[in-house]
Amino acid sequence: MAYLNPGAGAAREGRQGAAVADAAAATSVDAAGANPTKAEFDALRADYLALRTTVNALLAALRAGGQIASS
Template structure:
């Protein structure tokens, strides 16, 4: 679908962003007790890092495709 580029005053065609891999499956589980153990907490931190990497990869690809401002 074409859209108007206000800064250039011309119609531009949208382009598809590059594919981005799905984030890996979560490694965390529900804590067994009231407080998580260090091992359980470390798994949450690892999962958060994986999601952050996937999120930043997706944003970079959308910027490269011109769908987000640099």
């Protein structure tokens, strides 16, 4: 649906930005004991970094599409 800009009288069409892949499934598991092992910590960190990359890609797509301002 077009948006009419009353000041300029021009129609602004919505446009889709680049696709961003869904976040991957979590690979970390609950800690087996009271304290997590290095492997459990590393798996959680890898999940965090993958999710951070996805969020940053979404923000970049929103900026490129003009939906949010650049910082």
